[in-house]
Amino acid sequence: MSLAARHLEALGIPTLCLGSALDILEAGAPPRAVFVDYPLGHSTGKPFDRADQARVLRAALSAFETIKSPGTIVHLSSDWPDDGWREAAGSTRGDDTRMPRDTTPQYQTDEDRRLAEASLMRS
Amino acid sequence: MAPVRYIDAITQRYASLGYAPYRWYVADDKPSFAPLKKPLSQSRLGVLTTSGCYVAGQVAYHYKDDASIRLIPMDTPVDRLRFAHITENYLVDARRDPECLVPLTALRAVRDEGVVGALGDAAISCMGGIYSQRRVREELIPQVEGTFKQQQVDIALLVPM
Known part of the structure; x- marks a missing residue:
């Protein structure tokens, strides 16, 4: 993501x-x-909380105009209801949670697979 | 509480399992800085999400350095958004409410209220878990650049998962 941002910015597109x-x-x-x-997994706000999602997006957009120095990171106020997630997220032990790496499309649902495959057949 | 240090934690976790370290991109110089050419309220906003979002009916991402993109039209009904990302464990909530990663309702609102001048007609989506920085540079980024140029966006919001 940072690679893309730096590339676009160098082309003159503020990111x-x-x-x-x-x-x-x-x-x-x-x-x-x-x-x-x-x-x-919640970069744009709490799930099912449209007010929080709007708050996060608007605050982020305002930083386009307030950040004046390259490399600045603005910290938004954040009030996730509990801190229990931090221990697991920051743990140095535990299993590899990544999925196997292969080239098969990984559909969220079987219905998605059927829709996409039907669309490919038509094209 | 202090923010989670993901790089240290995950590096140590993989080492304890005997796995090769994941190589995050680490910048070695200061970034460029392009000033806004016009006020936010007159700017066309492009959006890139690396969450692995796709629309039902599109081909899903695979998990081995998939450097392809999908276009998510800004008027897509939210219940048509799906996700495929190599770190599926972070998608539990997004698969119930996609807008915690792809906030189409909030984006349409900032357009309609004039916070931004316009939106690109579709958000660009990709699957951010690409291990090859070469493929990011040579395959992914040119598609993103080309799409943003085609959309004539003035500024770009990039949302990692």
């Missing part, structure tokens, strides 16, 4: 990265970033 892994944002040093301290 802003909105993410919830602060150390990964710091390492990638994108031109502008907004950090929301939620568990990974």
Whole structure:
């Protein structure tokens, strides 16, 4: 993500990265970033909370105009209801949670697979 | 509480399992900085999500360095959004409410209210778990660049998972 941001910015397109892994944002040093301290998978807000999703997006967009120095990371106020997720997320032990790496499309549902395969047949 | 340090935690976790380390991109210089050419309220906003989002009916991503993109039209009904990402464990909530990663309702609202001047007609989506930085540079980024240029976006919001 940071690679893409830096590339686009060099072409003259202002970018802003909105993410919830602060150390990964710091390492990638994108031109502008907004950090929301939620568990990974919630970069644009809490699930089923349209007000929070709107808040996060609007705050992120405003950073386009407020960040004046390259590499700035704005920290959004974040109030995830509990901190239980942090221990598991930051654990140095545990299983590899990645899925196997192969080239088969990984549909969320069987219905998606049927729809996509039917669409491919028509094209 | 202090933010989670994912790189340290995951590096140590993989090492304890005997796995090769994942190589995050680490910048070695300061980024470019392009000033906005016009106010946010007059700018066309492009969106890139690396969450592995696709629309029901599109081909899903695979998990071995899939560097392809999907276009998610901004008017897509939210209940048509799906996800496929190599770290599926982070998708539990997004598969129930896609807008915690792809906030189409909020994006349409900032357009309709004039917070931004316009939106690109579709968000660009990809599966961010690509291990090859070469493929990111040579395959993924040119597609993103080409699509944003075609959409004539003035600014781009990039949302990693």
